[in-house]
Amino acid sequence: MADTKIAAYICRGCGLGERLSTGQLAKIAEKEGKAAIVREHDFLCSEAGVQLIRDDIEKQGATHVAIAACSRRAKTEAFHFPTVAVSRANLREGVIWCQPDTDAAREATQEMADDYVRMACDELKRMKVPAGNPDAARLRRLLVVGGGVSGMTAALEASKAGYAVTIVEKSGALGGWAAKLWKRTPAHEPFREPADTGVAALVAAVEADPNITVRLASVIARTSGAPGRFSVDIAAESGATATEAFGAIVQATGFTPYDAAKLPELGFGRSPNVVDQAGLEALARAAAAKGGPIRRPSDGGEVKTVVFVQCAGQRDDSGRHLPYCSGHCCATSIKQAMYFKDANPAVDTVVLYTDLRVPGNGEDFYRSGQSKGVVFSKGQVSAVEPSGDACTVRFRDLILDEDTAIENADLVVLATGQVPNAGVDIDQVPQDEPGQWRPDSRSVLNLAYRQGKDLPLLRHGFSDSHFICFPYETRRTGIYTAGPVRRPMDIAQAVEDATGAALKAIQAIENAAAGRAAHPRSGDLSFPIVRLEGCTQCKRCTVECPFGAIDEDEKRYPVFNESRCRRCGTCMGACPVRVIAFENYSVDTVGAQLKAVEIPDEFAEKPRILVLACENDAYPALDMAGMQRRVYSAFVRVIPVRCLGSVNTIWISDALNRGYDGVMLMGCKHGDDYQCHFVKGSELANYRMSKIDDTLKQMALETERVASYEVAITDIERLPRLIDEYAAKIGEIGLSPLKGFG
Amino acid sequence: MPGDAGMGDMADLNERALAKYRNDFLREVEERVDEGHWVKMCMQCGVCAGSCPFGPHWEHSPPKIFLMIRAGKREAVLTSDSMWMCTSCYNCVVRCPRKLPITTIMHGLATYAQRLGLAPKVQPTRDFSIIFWENFTRTGRANEMRLMLRLWFKEGFAAGVKKALSMRDLGLAMLRTKRMSPLEILGGHGVKDVKGFQAMIRKAKEIEDRRRGLSG
Numbered sequence: 001m002a003d004t005k006i007a008a009y010i011c012r013g014c015g016l017g018e019r020l021s022t023g024q025l026a027k028i029a030e031k032e033g034k035a036a037i038v039r040e041h042d043f044l045c046s047e048a049g050v051q052l053i054r055d056d057i058e059k060q061g062a063t064h065v066a067i068a069a070c071s072r073r074a075k076t077e078a079f080h081f082p083t084v085a086v087s088r089a090n091l092r093e094g095v096i097w098c099q100p101d102t103d104a105a106r107e108a109t110q111e112m113a114d115d116y117v118r119m120a121c122d123e124l125k126r127m128k129v130p131a132g133n134p135d136a137a138r139l140r141r142l143l144v145v146g147g148g149v150s151g152m153t154a155a156l157e158a159s160k161a162g163y164a165v166t167i168v169e170k171s172g173a174l175g176g177w178a179a180k181l182w183k184r185t186p187a188h189e190p191f192r193e194p195a196d197t198g199v200a201a202l203v204a205a206v207e208a209d210p211n212i213t214v215r216l217a218s219v220i221a222r223t224s225g226a227p228g229r230f231s232v233d234i235a236a237e238s239g240a241t242a243t244e245a246f247g248a249i250v251q252a253t254g255f256t257p258y259d260a261a262k263l264p265e266l267g268f269g270r271s272p273n274v275v276d277q278a279g280l281e282a283l284a285r286a287a288a289a290k291g292g293p294i295r296r297p298s299d300g301g302e303v304k305t306v307v308f309v310q311c312a313g314q315r316d317d318s319g320r321h322l323p324y325c326s327g328h329c330c331a332t333s334i335k336q337a338m339y340f341k342d343a344n345p346a347v348d349t350v351v352l353y354t355d356l357r358v359p360g361n362g363e364d365f366y367r368s369g370q371s372k373g374v375v376f377s378k379g380q381v382s383a384v385e386p387s388g389d390a391c392t393v394r395f396r397d398l399i400l401d402e403d404t405a406i407e408n409a410d411l412v413v414l415a416t417g418q419v420p421n422a423g424v425d426i427d428q429v430p431q432d433e434p435g436q437w438r439p440d441s442r443s444v445l446n447l448a449y450r451q452g453k454d455l456p457l458l459r460h461g462f463s464d465s466h467f468i469c470f471p472y473e474t475r476r477t478g479i480y481t482a483g484p485v486r487r488p489m490d491i492a493q494a495v496e497d498a499t500g501a502a503l504k505a506i507q508a509i510e511n512a513a514a515g516r517a518a519h520p521r522s523g524d525l526s527f528p529i530v531r532l533e534g535c536t537q538c539k540r541c542t543v544e545c546p547f548g549a550i551d552e553d554e555k556r557y558p559v560f561n562e563s564r565c566r567r568c569g570t571c572m573g574a575c576p577v578r579v580i581a582f583e584n585y586s587v588d589t590v591g592a593q594l595k596a597v598e599i600p601d602e603f604a605e606k607p608r609i610l611v612l613a614c615e616n617d618a619y620p621a622l623d624m625a626g627m628q629r630r631v632y633s634a635f636v637r638v639i640p641v642r643c644l645g646s647v648n649t650i651w652i653s654d655a656l657n658r659g660y661d662g663v664m665l666m667g668c669k670h671g672d673d674y675q676c677h678f679v680k681g682s683e684l685a686n687y688r689m690s691k692i693d694d695t696l697k698q699m700a701l702e703t704e705r706v707a708s709y710e711v712a713i714t715d716i717e718r719l720p721r722l723i724d725e726y727a728a729k730i731g732e733i734g735l736s737p738l739k740g741f742g
Numbered sequence: 743m744p745g746d747a748g749m750g751d752m753a754d755l756n757e758r759a760l761a762k763y764r765n766d767f768l769r770e771v772e773e774r775v776d777e778g779h780w781v782k783m784c785m786q787c788g789v790c791a792g793s794c795p796f797g798p799h800w801e802h803s804p805p806k807i808f809l810m811i812r813a814g815k816r817e818a819v820l821t822s823d824s825m826w827m828c829t830s831c832y833n834c835v836v837r838c839p840r841k842l843p844i845t846t847i848m849h850g851l852a853t854y855a856q857r858l859g860l861a862p863k864v865q866p867t868r869d870f871s872i873i874f875w876e877n878f879t880r881t882g883r884a885n886e887m888r889l890m891l892r893l894w895f896k897e898g899f900a901a902g903v904k905k906a907l908s909m910r911d912l913g914l915a916m917l918r919t920k921r922m923s924p925l926e927i928l929g930g931h932g933v934k935d936v937k938g939f940q941a942m943i944r945k946a947k948e949i950e951d952r953r954r955g956l957s958g
Contacts, residue, residue, distance in 0.1 A: 152824065356785070362934075366785070367840070370782050371782070371783070373768075373782060375768070375782070375812050376785070376786070376812075377809065377812065378786050378809070397809075397813070399786060399805060399806055399809045400806060400809065400810065400813075404813070416785045513914065
């Protein structure tokens with residue numbers, strides 16, 4: 001690395017100058033860190049301090065900059081030097097703020113700072129400035145799969161923002177389920193009356209929009225590529241197939257009502273007078289077309305009593321039906337009861353519910369239903385027994401705690417739930433072998449990706465996304481889900497959802513054009529580079545990538561699609577031969593840091609504990625612990641990692657071989673209610689670490705020397721405690737016997 | 743008004759109500775019970791039942807009563823002694839998220855049950871209400887001496903004497919401080935125009951009966 005010129009800056013501000021010997025740090029940067037330029041400054045993030053660095057880059061030719069000051073999460077704008085590689089030694093939050101200001105602690109505090117300066121310099125030597133993404137491509141065109149309310153809304157929103165949109169709709173008409181409703185639940189003040197669905201206006205707006213192309217009676221036969229350059233085969237029912245290119249995709253494929261035929265105990269299929277909510281909408285539309293009231297289907301008789309059975313085949317804990325709540329059905333039943341009450345207040349309408357759930361302004365609508373005389377009874381329906389033209393609805397009254405019944409119901413409406421149209425479950429249906437790829441008629445997207453043809457699912461068949469932190473993101477970069485395919489929802493929520501997904505899709509298009517990463521490392525220009533000559537075709541990277549970014553060629557070598565990559569480094573953590581690296585984050589950059597730490601010999605009685613902390617949650621939590629001046633052991637040396645999934649086990653064995661006494665891994669919660677920003681990273685790390693015990697035994701070390709923790713960003717109080725407890729445990733089991741051999 | 747109608751009249755009223763409303767007890771309550779139109783607005787959250795200081799002593803808590811009304815359980819509601827247990831503390835009214843005037847509805851139901859002759863026969867609150875009503879409508883003023891004596895002796899002479907003796911310290915103290923006059927037993931004080939007062943009460947009942955559809 002002949003062209004490397006390291007400049008190191010030691011800040012004396014924020015109390016660093018008083019607490020630490022910055023002169024000693026400067027000497028370390030120069031002697032051990034091999035920094036060509038070393039400067040101390042009283043206020044490095046000030047204009048003058050930043051100018052100093054800028055001048056060194058421009059005039060002195062510094063290519064690598066080590067900043068020994070505050071956390072890498074602080075002063076990011078001041079210390080933003082995009083043309084050079086930058087490393088940060090966290091002396092403020094990570095040293096002086098988390099160590100006591102006492103004479104007794106001074107030595108250990110200085111040692112911590114010394115090590116962080118060594119680490120920053122050594123990391124820097126292995127870093128390069130990202131040279132730019134070779135996969136960058138810009139196509140300002142959006143594909144929307146599904147022409148319902150969600151799909152049409154996404155298309156209109158993207159069009160308004162200046163992007164061309166193609167809607168592919170499977171059926172022969174736009175509108176989806178909403179077009180089959182007579183009216184919708186109200187979305188505006190005063191939330192009292194059923195409202196016009198607005199679908200006709202939406203369809204008209206789509207058809208009038210010159211930016212939007214609609215392809216009806218068409219499906220997706222194949223999707224390949226990456227954000228900015230998706231190539232999609234659109235197959236029409238007629239047999240014609242067109243290949244088009246898109247920058248991003250919104251999947252708004254909606255839902256199918258749960259099959260009421262699975263509920264014979266509730267009378268469905270045994271009498272035409274038992275319908276599901278969709279069936280009642282059809283009756284209401286037919287009645288409205290004729291201009292009369294809704295009649296009894298069996299004989300056209302007058303409807304005097306209607307019973308609505310909530311949670312029919314939903315919120316079921318027997319395992320036979322849907323376990324979840326579909327959210328919209330309570331308000332839908334209230335709306336449908338109003339169809340009757342508004343036409344004739346003398347009609348008895350009873351809603352039998354276990355919990356009435358009307359999110360948002362549905363509460364006003366519920367009150368309106370009560371005012372109109374819709375009767376609400378808390379009851380669990382056990383059976384609907386048709387006999388002739390009437391039905392008996394048997395239920396357990398949950399307030400009076402007794403079995404009772406409503407006789408002579410003319411109509412029974414079952415509130416069945418929403419089943420997402422998410423295509424195939426890729427965990428059940430594996431992708432075809434390379435070269436053998438065929439479209440699957442059950443699939444929505446027919447992705448030619450290595451991991452499978454559709455988006456990964458989370459639970460109950462809904463596509464995987466983080467409900468709170470990143471709801472629109474799926475596990476396929478550039479493809480966003482909107483509407484009931486993502487979670488059960490009503491029209492108002494679907495409109496909001498579609499708007500959000502359209503914006504994310506636009507963001508993906510622009511990111512792809514600039515070669516930048518999407519959430520959560522938004523703007524990151526680095527990308528994984530593989531040294532194929534060392535690859536053993538083990539396929540771990542292609543299998544484990546949480547985002548399906550890596551395909552395989554016919555020889556089973558990985559094919560990286562950089563624009564699909566989220567830069568978590570899970571592939572790097574997985575690779576057993578360590579041929580995957582980022583320019584600024586690699587097995588070497590972390591390896592160099594952990595090797596830079598000075599390990600005192602066993603007689604010094606100063607253990608060293610390596611902490612590999614997730615930069616998304618654990619590292620900020622440690623910073624915040626520092627901000628709150630929470631003290632933790634001075635024996636730890638913390639290295640932030642992009643995701644615990646990027647932790648390569650070589651780091652652990654290197655650390656133990658060098659004489660570290662313990663390794664703490666801090667990542668996000670995994671499992672169904674994961675908090676991992678890369679969805680699967682912490683889970684994979686946990687799995688890998690479950691195998692580390694064998695390695696430890698081979699090294700004749702105690703299994704306690706490696707410990708994994710699930711940490712949330714809010715664990716500000718807990719983290720210092722965990723560290724201290726672990727340090728105490730190391731004290732109990734004793735120092736590592738491997739010191740001095742590394 | 744309690745105790746104001748003869749048994750025959752009551753049974754008749756009940757028959758007529760049954761005939762008029764058939765199975766629609768909710769409509770009957772909405773039309774004939776004070777604030778009865780609020781019953782349909784209850785959302786069964788149970789906050790009232792949880793707030794009631796008499797909660798564990800009711801057979802039917804307010805949400806149960808409201809649910810029973812909506813389910814058409816007419817006889818069970820009107821013969822229930824639950825609404826007679828209400829002490830008018832207004833805790834439930836303050837806490838009801840749907841702002842139901844629960845206390846008023848409870849008293850309205852009790853009054854309606856009493857009018858129809860369906861109210862439970864041995865119920866201390868009901869007994870007291872009847873005694874109180876008769877006591878103060880006589881002169882337009884509550885006669886505490888006679889009210890107490892009637893209350894104490896309603897279960898017989900011996901029980902009355904026992905009760906009176908147990909309260910004697912309080913009674914004597916009230917006499918000493920002129921908070922009670924023994925002369926009240928002879929008839930007591932009243933409003934200036936007792937006849938006019940009684941005519942007002944009669945008129946009020948007539949108007950209310952007409953409004954509630956209870957007059958013939």
